Amino acid sequence: MSKKRSSLKKTLLLTSMVLPGALWFFFLRYLPMVGIVLAFKNYKVYPKNPTFWNNLIHSSWAGLKNFEFLFATTDSWVYIRNTIGYNVLWIVLGLIIAVAFAIMLNELTTKFVAKTYQTLMFFPYFLSWVVASYFLLAFLDPTRGLVDHFLVSKGLEKIDWYNSPQYWPFILTICNLWKNIGYSSILYLAAITGIDTSQYEAAAIDGASKWQQVFYVTIPNLRPMICILLIMNVGKIFNSDFGLFYTVPLNSGSLFSATQVIDTYIYRVLTATNNIGMSTAGGLLQNAVGFVCIMIANRVVKKIDEDSALF
Amino acid sequence: MKKKLLAVLLSCSMVLATFGCGASGGSTGGDTTGGDSAGATENAQSTSGEASGGAEVVDASSLEPVTLKMYFHGSNVTDDSKVMEEVNAYLQEKLNVTLEPIWGTWGDFDQNAVLALQGGDDIDIYFTCSWSADEYNKFARDGYWVRLDNPENNLIEKYGQDLWNLLPEVLINGATINGADGYGVYAVPGYKDIATQNCWDVNVDLLEKYGYTLDDIKNTDYYGFEEILKTVKEGEGDDFYPLLIEGAVLERMVTNSIIITGDSGTGNFMSFYIDPTDVTKAGPYGEKIINKFATDEFKKFVEQTRKYYLEGFIDPAMGNKNQANDTRTAKQLSGEYLIGTQSYSLGYELQASQERGIHVEMVPCTDAYVDTTSSQGAMMAISTASKNPDRAMMFLNLLNTDPTLMTLLNYGVEDVHYTKNSDGTITFTDKRADYQPWTNGVGNVTILPPTEAQGLDFWDGFKAYYGEAKEIPILGFAYDSSQMESQMGAVANVVDEYMLSLCTGTVDPEEKLPEFLKKLEDNGIDAILEDANSQLETFMAAKGQ
């Protein structure tokens, strides 16, 4: 009886902990979700009393018309390939490099230097893509860029970077890693520092080498964090960093075969049509794909390691 | 359990909702302004009470006190307290209106005004035009703007006669469009630089340095520039690019095509050709909208441009959208060019000469003309969400016809933001930096006092130049792409991919032009053009009546 009471009390207390957050989600996230209906509507003003809700209710249904634009182009394949291809590549590369950096930072014997590295690694996160694009331009500029100067001085042919799509998968990959590695390695580093040191001590006493400690202590302890970040990244597989694909290549048309992704495609469509239904539809499709992928990824992770799954 | 949870959630949400309201009421922001305006309204009543003794056209005391919110574009306003005090005192006397301006800036207007409209904010009057995000034609079709000459409630006839008599006919024609309530006027057009005239922007100092004169430019055209460009390029060295162009503008200048309003925002692909010798007539293709990239004119143009590019006359940076604007501005300001492209407005050559420290002249390609885009350059529309459309129209009428009000709202308070000179011109003071709305965005600029820099007879010249601007045959037409949105989006992406690099010569047209044309066709450009032409026919029929 008292056990039951204490269990009820526990549930109540824990529920009270989630309550502020749960309410916030309700008001700021779930309430606006009514707007998803826009994806299936021809949004028009209801002239008698044009509030947003009235407009929404009185607009006619559009069926799937708002989704058509995503597949009305002969380039659907190009942007789908680019979006998913870059994402898969970057999830894998990002994971390996960030974990490696976090482990390296953790193993350095002088903590002051480690701190300095870590601070510096975070700087790209502060710089917007616009600024990054200027920096890149200083190197790749067709008339006064440093790289072309160098090539010419070595007697080599100049490269017209902003009109040659073949180089851009590499450039974009470097840019993406440059910007995001600091951010994700800090997450892993914090997770490593949370590991109980006695585990290392025990391993060392058992005669484990440093490598063995990394593989048998650090990585297993990082597994929940790796899995969670992986799952969440998989959910964004059909989204892409707009600034990276739009601003960094300076919106150059000749590079579209390498730089067109779903977000840039939708953006360019919307500057032509400015239709709120279509923008909602585009976002909804991206999220729905992400949702399916996350569910699959979560199930896979759950099979391997129950505790590391998202839910 | 789930039911219980829901119940808990709901009851909590009620609590939070009241809490939310309480918090917002208690916070400093929204409430203070509300209090202010309430106080101001009281003032209004007392002042209007005093003023009602004097003779006024509109009897302000018979009108309910009303607050009008007005959303401006392009403002640079950090302190409007003095101005609004005077404006509102004046307005209360005239119309019993309190004006609450929202000073949208160049950067945030597009996003915020559209959101405010879509969200049904209680804003009465919006700036709108053919080129900002709350695009006049589309938003009129979607029902955001009140039709001003609605036969059932003709606001112009009732309250806007003075204003309507004052506007040039072309402006009214340009504002008359197909909207949600039929063919009519949905916004008050601002009387500003309403004409388009594309010009060659010539660096005369440099031209004369190499022994040429302006006549050498005037007497030839784009295809005849080669010799001059070559001479100057050789003289100035490898890093100098004599042709400073904006790809899309250059294309229109050379082929004499005009922008179709309602075309894709990033790169236009529809074209209407005018006769360069008489802009009131249609060009070689008649009254028809065509795919501009499939014409012989375009082919000839890109081939020539490619040639110029390969000879080093065009900076490769011009082929990159994001880089082109910055580079062009920089080169203009440092005078590092020979011939540029420019969409002209009156007095531009003087201003440019001054800014760049060189002698700049403009060589026009055609007479000045008025097309839909330029006539809809700055307008004021009444939102269908407005509770007081009648009063808003009264206000717009007064603003555009009353020099005192226009000067006050546009230039600020006399002896604070500007001082009057003995000859009737005005000079701005330092305070002007705190209060700088976009002059053209407020309304009829011709009733403003001329500034010292403009000179006393500026507005006479202005009215003469723009009054003479001719109307192109399809003025007022705007394409409604609502039936073709998917195709528009697909085609816009294709245009983005090829157009600028072709128009600046950075890619080889031999290879890319056929590829481009095929892709346009595959993505449905023909269907769009068919739709556009049938709309044009209907429009011309309505216009003819």
Added chain:
Amino acid sequence: MAKKRRINSISVPAEIICHIILILFCLLCIVPFIFVVIISFTSQESIRAIGYSFIPKSTSLEAYNYVWRLGDQLWRSYFNSFFITIVGTFLTMLITILYSYALFRKDFKFRKFFTFWAFFTMLFGGGLAPTYVVCKTVLGLSDSYAAVIVPMLLNPFNIIVMRTFFQSSIPEELIDAASIDGSGEYTTLFRIIIPISKPGIATVGLLSALAYWNEWFIPMLYIRDAKFYPLQYLLMQMQTKVDFLVKNSSMIGAEASNIVSDLPSDSLRMALVVLIIVPIACAYPFFQRYIVSGLTIGSVKG
């Protein structure tokens, strides 16, 4: 203790290799920033003549002077940014910790439901216009500090990351032990769990502080009164103004070209970046102390 760590550390050559890799990467990270600083001090003439360069022809304070002209507004916005960041981060951390701690507890009855409740919003949202309408008309968020803080309070990503930190650093026996000792749920959380989760908390705190500091879009939507402008938005306004004018100059006419010619546009862009980064970069070590020195804290175990 120190001696033990010495023994159990990586070999010297391995450490040197680590240093080389990290130094190279750090250079890649810091050089662009140095570049930005240099350009912000470069004169407009130099940029027009030789473009962006590490070695400008001439320097100038033009860009900073231009920003300086904002006067009081600049300091006011600095204050707003600090205020919003500090208050916002505190509230965010409080709600995030409470929420994710409950999700961490395997014996919480509604664990699955509330995990999903948060997670689902990471993927699906109503979009800009509906959110704007709800915030403005339902919640009355406009022209106040709350209008900037409330829309950014929670981020499901942070909640889930926080939960994962708890998972990887708190042994379950600890909670059982605490509950046997008769410690209440809140007491356990604040007295026992939070002190040993400092690295995770500091990390999430850092991420949300950065988010508040960098935010300009939300103030743009909900703030019209300059009194409440945070720094990032104030500076962003200058930036977008320049970009917009340059892009639309043909539509705006003579006035636009006038304004553009007055602006030190290139160096200004960079000066704005410097003004934004410097304060937050100074705050960074504060968080970092907890992240890197976490090793010793982690060993404090019940």
